[in-house]
Amino acid sequence: MEPGTSSGPAAEGRTEPGSPSESADAENGAEETETSSGSSGPTTNHRTAPAAQDHSEPGSTTPAPTSPARLNGEPKRDGTPTAEDHGADHTPSHPNLPYAHTDPNAPPHTDPRIAKGRPPQRPKEPGGGLLMGRPFGVPVYVAPSWFLVAALITWVFGGQLDRVLPELGAARYLVALFFAVAFYGSVLVHELAHTVAALRFKLPVRRIQLQFFGGVSEIEKEAETPGREFVLAFVGPLLSLILSGIFYLAMLPVEPGTVPGVLLAGLMVSNLIVAVFNLLPGLPLDGGRMLRAVVWKITGRPMSGTIAAAWVGRALAVSVLIGLPLLTQTGALGTNTEDISGMDTVTDALLAAILAAIIWTGAGNSLRMARLREHLPELRARNLTRRAVPVETNTPLSEALRRANAAGARALVVVDADGQPLSLVREAAIVGVPEHRRPWVVVSGLAQDLTDGMRVSVELAGEDLLDALRATPATEYLVVEETGEIYGVLSAADVERAFVKAMARPN
Secondary structure, eight states, X not given: OOOOOOOOOOGGGOOOTTSHXXXXXXXXXXXXXXXXXXXXXXXXXXEEOOSXXXXXXXXXXXXXXXXXXXXXXXOOOOXXXXXXXXXXXXXXXXXXXXXXXXXXXXXXXXXXXXHTTOOOOOXXXXXXXXXXXXXXXXXXXXXXXHHHHHHHHHHHHHXXXXXXXXXGGGGHHHHHHHHHHHHHHHHHHHHHHHHHHHHHTTOOEEEEEEETTEEEEEEXXXXXXXXXXXXXXXXXXXXXXXXXXXXXXHHTTSOTTSHHHHHHXXXXXXXXXXXXXXXXXXXXXXXXXXXXXXXXXXXXXXXXXXXXXXXXXXXXXXXXXHHHHHHHHHTTTSOOGGGOOHHHHHHHHHHHHHHHHHHHHHHHHHHHHHHHHHHGGGOBHHHHOBOEEEEETTOBHHHHHHHHHHHTOOEEEEEOTTSOEEEEEOHXXXXXXXXGGGGGOBGGGGEEEOOGGGEEETTOBHHHHHHHHHHSOOSEEEEEOTTSOEEEEEEHHHHHHHHHHHHHSOO
């Protein structure tokens, strides 16, 4: 699920992230978000349900102080924006450096990589299990949980084969394993349908993952129109229906009581179940995304569509939890009630609970991502940037901190003799240097060299800002004007706090 657009707050009127009111906001929203500026970011997950369904300095790990840390015994400032802080529209957003005007009520760093003074490392691959290939340039992974469900399908289908084809003996489990692999091949075709449609609409696809309960296509952007959203969701169940029809036609000339006949019948039924289940009108299923597109089209607001489809999804989860075991016990699903054992009852209840939990959780995640879409544009580099003081390479840390305090700045940029930026002094590294050693430590020893990706435009906001930070993970970034002049330093921790605040704020 991708963030959309909404008007951001005026720079002059925003609340300091270190203020008590934001601390409460962050606490209320801390449990609602799993996404940070250094993470993979929000994605649209198309799920398919199966049948039956460093640059650290030595000693720099000292934690940041929780009390105000002012140099020379200066009193703590209350954090009220002033015109001195880089202009009226550029108030440093979170004064929590050990040498600046620290607010004791500010929330601590929530990213453990930042607390340890290590910039997060850029992942080589999106990961997610065993890489099977890259159809259409999209990596396909098999999660470890797939092997568990493959074993389960092999065991269950093998037991059914024993009743239909008892002459197979132990070989029935090889046939059942082939069915499990073929079934997940059908699931992969379902997910590839979503992927091809997304690529056709120029939406990047991060990966496809086959897992315990089907598959997931992780599409990194939201469809621009409700029509495209509907098509993107519908093509998966459509392909499953087509596969079911193909297996049915292939089954017609085959003898029913043979291994090929049983396999084709099983694949026909399983793909039909996948299609019907995914067409149920509740998020996170494909039918829920189709319902969202319809409500979006009617109301003109994607948020309204998400709310409607998510609550239908939650109702669907409750229905599955209660209804699936009842349908099985009453024989409504074609099961002979006399053959139902206590173990079958427990298995049905467990399956229903797992399916209901997946649907309920997916619906809740969709609501949270919709809330993020509403507020993501409020993340603006201009508003979140800290004022910085330029210092030369051999400047002692104590002198650099004195200059920062005098200027009301909260970041240090190491520059050369011509004033060109070379590196950024890391906040976590400063914390790791005891105060009595600071006169003998030069700032260059605590700095991270600037790369092209660590220079971000002051005009970046919302999804563009997060994309820039994800492309080059670091703890601090140099923010520059369009003319190339230094505007300040953007801390990944500040972006993360703003992210949490956006998730916690009501729509």
